[in-house]
Amino acid sequence: MELWYSEHHSEYVRLSLKVKEQLYSKTSNFQHIAILDTEEFGRALTLDGCLMVTEKDEFIYHDMIVHVPMASNLNIKRVLVIGAGDGGTIRELTRYPGIECIDMVEIDEMVVEACREYLQQTACKLDDPRVHIYYEDGLKFVRRQVNEYDLILVDSTDPFGPGEGLFTKEFYGNCYNALTDQGILVNQHESTYYASYVDAMKRAHQRIKETFPIALVYQAHIPTYPSGHWLFGYASKHYDPIRDLDEAAWNALGIKTKYYNTKLHVGCFALPNYVKEQLNEYV
Amino acid sequence: MNYTQHNSPIHEALLKHKKNRVVPFDVPGHKGGRGTPELTEFLGIDCLKVDVNSMKPLDNLIHPVSVIKAAEELAAEAFGADAAFFMVNGTTAAVQAMIMSTCKAGDEIIMPRNVHRSSINALVVCGAIPVYVNPGVNHQLGIPLGMSVEDIKKAIIEHPKAKAILVNNPTYYGICSNLKELVTLAHAYNIKVLVDEAHGAHFYFGEGLPMSAMAAGADMSAVSMHKTGGSLTQSSFLICKNDIDPGYVRQIINLTQTTSGSYLLMSSLDLARKNMVLNGKEIVAKTLELAEYARNEINKTGGYYAFSKELINGDTVYDFDRTKLSVHTGEIGLAGVEVYDLLRDEYDIQIEFGDIGNILAVITAGDRAFEIERLVSALSEIKRIYSKDKVGMLNHEYIDPDVALTPQKAFYSDKKSVLLKDGIGHIAGEFVMCYPPGIPILAPGERITKDIIDYIIYAKEKGSSLTGPQDMKVEHINIVDF
Numbered sequence: 001m002e003l004w005y006s007e008h009h010s011e012y013v014r015l016s017l018k019v020k021e022q023l024y025s026k027t028s029n030f031q032h033i034a035i036l037d038t039e040e041f042g043r044a045l046t047l048d049g050c051l052m053v054t055e056k057d058e059f060i061y062h063d064m065i066v067h068v069p070m071a072s073n074l075n076i077k078r079v080l081v082i083g084a085g086d087g088g089t090i091r092e093l094t095r096y097p098g099i100e101c102i103d104m105v106e107i108d109e110m111v112v113e114a115c116r117e118y119l120q121q122t123a124c125k126l127d128d129p130r131v132h133i134y135y136e137d138g139l140k141f142v143r144r145q146v147n148e149y150d151l152i153l154v155d156s157t158d159p160f161g162p163g164e165g166l167f168t169k170e171f172y173g174n175c176y177n178a179l180t181d182q183g184i185l186v187n188q189h190e191s192t193y194y195a196s197y198v199d200a201m202k203r204a205h206q207r208i209k210e211t212f213p214i215a216l217v218y219q220a221h222i223p224t225y226p227s228g229h230w231l232f233g234y235a236s237k238h239y240d241p242i243r244d245l246d247e248a249a250w251n252a253l254g255i256k257t258k259y260y261n262t263k264l265h266v267g268c269f270a271l272p273n274y275v276k277e278q279l280n281e282y283v
Numbered sequence: 284m285n286y287t288q289h290n291s292p293i294h295e296a297l298l299k300h301k302k303n304r305v306v307p308f309d310v311p312g313h314k315g316g317r318g319t320p321e322l323t324e325f326l327g328i329d330c331l332k333v334d335v336n337s338m339k340p341l342d343n344l345i346h347p348v349s350v351i352k353a354a355e356e357l358a359a360e361a362f363g364a365d366a367a368f369f370m371v372n373g374t375t376a377a378v379q380a381m382i383m384s385t386c387k388a389g390d391e392i393i394m395p396r397n398v399h400r401s402s403i404n405a406l407v408v409c410g411a412i413p414v415y416v417n418p419g420v421n422h423q424l425g426i427p428l429g430m431s432v433e434d435i436k437k438a439i440i441e442h443p444k445a446k447a448i449l450v451n452n453p454t455y456y457g458i459c460s461n462l463k464e465l466v467t468l469a470h471a472y473n474i475k476v477l478v479d480e481a482h483g484a485h486f487y488f489g490e491g492l493p494m495s496a497m498a499a500g501a502d503m504s505a506v507s508m509h510k511t512g513g514s515l516t517q518s519s520f521l522i523c524k525n526d527i528d529p530g531y532v533r534q535i536i537n538l539t540q541t542t543s544g545s546y547l548l549m550s551s552l553d554l555a556r557k558n559m560v561l562n563g564k565e566i567v568a569k570t571l572e573l574a575e576y577a578r579n580e581i582n583k584t585g586g587y588y589a590f591s592k593e594l595i596n597g598d599t600v601y602d603f604d605r606t607k608l609s610v611h612t613g614e615i616g617l618a619g620v621e622v623y624d625l626l627r628d629e630y631d632i633q634i635e636f637g638d639i640g641n642i643l644a645v646i647t648a649g650d651r652a653f654e655i656e657r658l659v660s661a662l663s664e665i666k667r668i669y670s671k672d673k674v675g676m677l678n679h680e681y682i683d684p685d686v687a688l689t690p691q692k693a694f695y696s697d698k699k700s701v702l703l704k705d706g707i708g709h710i711a712g713e714f715v716m717c718y719p720p721g722i723p724i725l726a727p728g729e730r731i732t733k734d735i736i737d738y739i740i741y742a743k744e745k746g747s748s749l750t751g752p753q754d755m756k757v758e759h760i761n762i763v764d765f
Contacts, residue, residue, distance in 0.1 A: 139656045143663055165653045169630050170660040177667060 085111030193227030344544030419599030429460030457607030489567020714751030
């Protein structure tokens with residue numbers, strides 16, 4: 001018997017992974033959660049059928065969402081992470097001894113429970129004493145914070161579904177308010193290759209640009225995400241990711257990474273022309 | 284056939300009709316959608332297939348004898364009424380049918396001035412004379428309140444031959460009058476009580492809500508099932524009890540209502556009634572929970588005031604509908620309509636309306652928690668980014684109208700168009716109102732004062748959408764030309 005998991009990347013394009021075994025399948029109050037053991041990519045987490053992380057390529061996403069802002073300001077002490085139920089973003093953050101506090105806000109406790117049991121590769125640092133997990137709506141949590149965080153990472157699902165509120169102007173404004181005057185906001189920013197998410201992405205970028213003085217986009221190559229080409233949003237009140245990068249100081253921290261390095265840090269902000277054109281279009 | 288509240292006779296008849304694959308050589312000409320493929324793709328084939336005309340198995344709205352009759356009887360039972368009518372031309376038609384069923388030309392009808400335009404339109408059509416009662420006003424919030432029992436008593440003593448009293452219950456903002464007492468009082472003088480219950484369809488189905496018109500013993504009520512009851516836009520119920528003659532009401536309705544009643548609208552009323560009877564308690568409980576949560580969160584934000592039951596004063600605010608999320612915005616220096624526009628233009632959030640001092644968001648069981656979070660967060664952002672000093676905010680007072688002519692006489696008089704400010708001192712020949720909420724600032728037959736013109740200009744400047752006048756730009760106004 002052959003068992004294949006398929007994700008639709010567009011109406012006419014699918015990515016299929018051969019599955020050894022389904023380890024977990026439950027429906028929470030928010031979404032359907034599954035963990036599959038696949039032949040090529042190891043264990044994989046899916047939410048409502050969409051692939052979130054695999055053991056084989058999660059390092060790319062987690063390196064890029066964490067190390068780019070961390071290297072742009074080496075004095076980050078207080079971090080808020082929204083989403084990130086698999087724990088991979090937290091794992092990378094805990095590698096910085098300078099961080100004093102990591103608040104994680106995940107709407108769906110069952111995702112965390114499932115990952116603790118079946119996805120230790122990413123969930124392994126959720127018990128770090130600096131980590132505090134809050135199970136609530138990210139938009140609601142951040143609304144109540146003022147001048148509290150040096151960095152906010154939005155490690156969310158797509159803009160349709162439980163993560164919808166995390167792509168709105170009110171959310172970006174609330175984040176601005178929750179950040180210190182040196183604060184940085186990084187969010188997963190979808191991809192612009194297939195048409196179905198382009199408008200949502202452009203609108204989100206426009207909303208961030210209206211809110212923050214510095215609003216840029218950077219890229220990474222993630223094999224299991226639609227088109228393999230993924231974008232992140234970098235918004236900041238003060239630190240420019242290239243001007244304020246101190247390569248020597250970050251390298252002196254001795255953090256060993258599989259994808260990120262300080263040369264790539266500079267390069268990832270150079271975008272293909274078709275993406276630049278899409279980002280410059282007013283919605 | 285014996286129907287119960289678990290049935291939906293019109294809906295069931297449509298299902299059967301679809302199954303029978305009847306060949307249509309009647310209207311509508313789209314013939315199950317085949318004639319207009321783009322429309323069919325847009326609305327869905329299932330929808331077009333039941334967009335059909337009256338025929339024997341589906342009954343006829345102008346003279347119901349089978350499934351529509353059964354559905355109307357179930358609706359009457361659900362609302363605790365003696366009779367119910369399916370209305371397919373909005374609650375406007377229901378309000379007009381109430382007035383025209385009880386008043387003829389020259390008859391007096393007692394009503395608060397803050398009625399919906401549909402009520403005064405009915406007076407234009409039938410020639411009844413309004414006796415306006417000043418609704419109470421909450422000066423802090425700038426909103427009209429309910430009817431005071433004392434004021435009604437005074438109006439009745441001064442106009443003992445009045446045929447009916449029309450009450451808005453609840454108001455758009457959720458404020459209720461002492462209906463039971465008003466009914467007792469009116470009935471003692473043989474005056475009918477008509478209730479514009481456009482915003483209170485849910486009162487009949489949930490717990491912890493104000494008293495409904497039928498429970499209070501009112502004679503007729505116009506219930507917007509499409510607003511808070513879940514049916515399609517434009518569908519509504521007219522319900523009545525006591526000694527109202529349903530046959531006469533049907534004749535009045537048929538004066539103006541279409542003879543091609545939409546089965547989409549009628550089946551939506553049928554299914555919405557069934558849903559509210561079977562699940563209304565839960566639906567209302569969920570709505571209340573969401574509204575209370577939003578109210579608390581908005582009040583914690585500071586600056587805004589999301590008001591509720593604390594307004595109750597035993598008279599002009601006899602009760603409050605807590606499913607309404609009405610928020611006073613004046614303290615952050617923004618007019619309600621400004622907040623309304625910001626929510627839509629900057630945050631992609633559409634609320635029901637914004638007036639000078641307040642906004643209203645309609646909350647129903649169709650809302651989800653994260654959407655409530657978006658609304659609350661957007662309001663907190665609007666306060667952070669746009670709030671300013673209160674200076675220059677017009678405090679809207681109730682403007683007591685001077686009714687110089689009946690609405691009918693004024694509307695059909697010779698008129699001339701003058702600049703707004705040149706209208707002062709003359710008699711208005713047309714309506715001016717902000718829509719929503721659609722409560723006239725000026726109605727035909729009323730004398731125009733400087734206060735009224737100032738208010739119209741202010742509302743225009745704040746970006747309210749003004750409607751009513753023949754001049755679409757509302758720079759001119761038609762006055763009665765003697």
